[in-house]
Amino acid sequence: MKITIVGAGYVGLVTGACLAAIGHDVVVVDRDGPKIAALRRGVMPIYEAGLDRLVAETAAAGRLSFETSLAPAVATSQAVFICVGTPPRPADGHADLASVYAVAAEIAQALAGFTLVVTKSTVPVGTGDEVEAIIREVAPDARVAVVSNPEFLREGVAIADFMRPDRIVVGGEDDGALGLMAALYAPITDAGSPLVTTNRRTAELIKYAANCFLALKITYINEIANLCEEVGADVEDVSRGIGLDSRIGAKFLKAGPGFGGSCFPKDMLALMKTAQDHGVPLRSVETAVAVNDARKGEMVRKIIRAAGGSVQGKSIAVLGLTFKPDTDDMRSAASLIILPRLIKAGASIRAYDPAGMAHAAPLLPGVVMAASALEAAEGADLAVLVTEWAEFSTLDLGALGRVLKNPLLVDLRNLFDPLAAERSGLRYVSVGRGDSPEAMPLTGHQPFAAMQQKLLAVS
Structure with a gap:
């Protein structure tokens, strides 16, 4: 044809x-x-x-x-x-x-x-x-x-x-x-x-309905991650446990800094507007948009708390800038909100992304681009992983800890194993896994990492 x-x-x-x-x-x-x-x-x-x-x-x-x-x-x-x-x-x-x-x-x-x-x-x-x-x-x-x-x-x-x-x-x-x-x-x-x-109108709606439902799943698991940090639970295990239910499914149940990209944010806004125009407000979608917008601010506060309550005068190495791995797309990327707020709080930032730096540079004035993850981390007070590129999953965490001024890694994508990070000499903070400074487990409960270490010692 x-x-x-x-x-x-x-x-x-x-x-x-x-x-x-x-x-x-x-x-x-x-x-x-x-x-x-x-x-x-x-x-x-x-x-x-x-x-x-x-x-x-x-x-x-x-x-x-x-x-x-x-x-x-x-x-x-x-x-x-x-x-x-x-x-x-x-x-x-x-x-x-x-x-x-x-x-x-x-x-x-x-x-x-x-x-x-x-x-x-x-x-x-x-x-x-x-x-x-x-x-x-x-x-x-x-x-x-x-x-x-x-x-x-x-x-x-x-x-x-x-x-x-x-x-x-x-x-x-x-x-x-x-x-x-x-x-x-x-x-x-x-x-x-x-x-x-x-029919034509149904096909048009299918696209929006699908994307908004996936965005709802991401929003939900991010809120569950907040609860996990407060009660000493592990959001990775929660995701696995509920995702094995065939009625739910495992995809889009990954805690992190919220969704971005070219589709979810704009499609949710468009569907909300269509629904409002027809007098059928979609409260769940409206709430998900608000929660996702607030999520980036929560990640900024997590980084600042991990850094001791202030990033004034501190150098931060940022790993990953694009909204997701395997693309150079910066549209609605979490980095576009998180990094300027950290700079406003007094931090200096050096960043590395395998594919997105050319597009990111004009969008992130004041951020210095590095040639590698370790170059970004050289002499920095802490490192923050924003995008979970496969390249970072094989990063030598021991080498990362050695080039950092202070061996602190804040992982906003839960890419790394907490025990592996700790064995490499890093102080490790992730999302919804009970290892954050602000996590306050319930009386009689222990953070996941500590429990796992004890179990390994016994075995």
């Missing part, structure tokens, strides 16, 4: 490369001339494992190309995917659909023959209706079907998510269009991934 992808951002580029990989003829269109020129040279605008190789392979096979002009590509395509950004509006948090609507009008002007217009961007309920209305207004005689096909790509594993998804969701009002979408995805569904077909 001949396909045009509008937008060479994260979703558009991954979608285009993967559709080309399963056999379609794909043109990715973007008005950013330098970006398209770079893509033609094989230079990726984003960090995503395996994407450069997949783009190179499909381009060499003649199934993937890059252009700046939309009309010629649309005129020869059977399907056109809208993959442009829908950032939150500053005024009310609702998704800004200006780019989606502008692209819809431009597509309408170039249509020739029956065409599927596929909304891949994350959009509020009813956007597909507006897209279709715009196309009908601009090109009343156009033979077109508008469908919703939300993306469920996780940064860092986006290619695997596209090729082996938990499900593919397609929403439309035309059975013929749904049939064409089924044929388009046949190489993937034939391998076992289920195809969920529904």
Whole structure:
């Protein structure tokens, strides 16, 4: 099938490369001339494992190309995917659909023959209706079907998510269009991934409902982590214990500094606004947003308490800046809140991230970027792990303790084993595991680390 992808951002580029990989003829269109020129040279605008190789392979096979002009590509395509950004509006948090609507009008002007217009961007309920209305207004005689096909790509594993998804969701009002979408995805569904077909508005809502539910799980386990610190329990064991319940599941039950990234924060705001507009406020989602916003401040206070009550004049080594590992994405990253507040409290910061420093540097003025974790830690009063990159999991904790002025490690992701950290000579503070300075176990109870040490000594 001949396909045009509008937008060479994260979703558009991954979608285009993967559709080309399963056999379609794909043109990715973007008005950013330098970006398209770079893509033609094989230079990726984003960090995503395996994407450069997949783009190179499909381009060499003649199934993937890059252009700046939309009309010629649309005129020869059977399907056109809208993959442009829908950032939150500053005024009310609702998704800004200006780019989606502008692209819809431009597509309408170039249509020739029956065409599927596929909304891949994350959009509020009813956007597909507006897209279709715009196309009908601009090109009343156009033979077109508008469908919703939300993306469920996780940064860092986006290619695997596209090729082996938990499900593919397609929403439309035309059975013929749904049939064409089924044929388009046949190489993937034939391998076992289920195809969920529904009406357009339901498909649009599925995306928001899914992301908000996952964000609720993260918010919940973070609040449980706070309780664990007060009662001397271990949130890692709590997560494991409840996650083994098939009704709950283990994913997104990892305590930390809260969720960030390009999806959860903006999708929750957009869903809240949609619900409020229809007189159906979502109290659980509203609370989760407030709790997650406050979470970063709690992490700042945890770091300051671990440092003895003040970071004035102290040097802090920060390990990890991106909102999650395996991406260079800084959108809504916890570091963007935590680090400026530590600087405001009087700290100086030297940071290292395996992929995100180029994007982070202009967003974090005053933060010095280092070439490695140990360089960041050299002479620092304490180290703080913010993003759980795999590179850090193999860090020599003994070496870390030796280069620090004071051997203190605050682990906001519970990446390290407390006993291993302590054996390396570090004073170790994590999240929800009873090892924090502020943890006050109930009378007769012992912190998890101390209990485990005693058990090991006996055995």
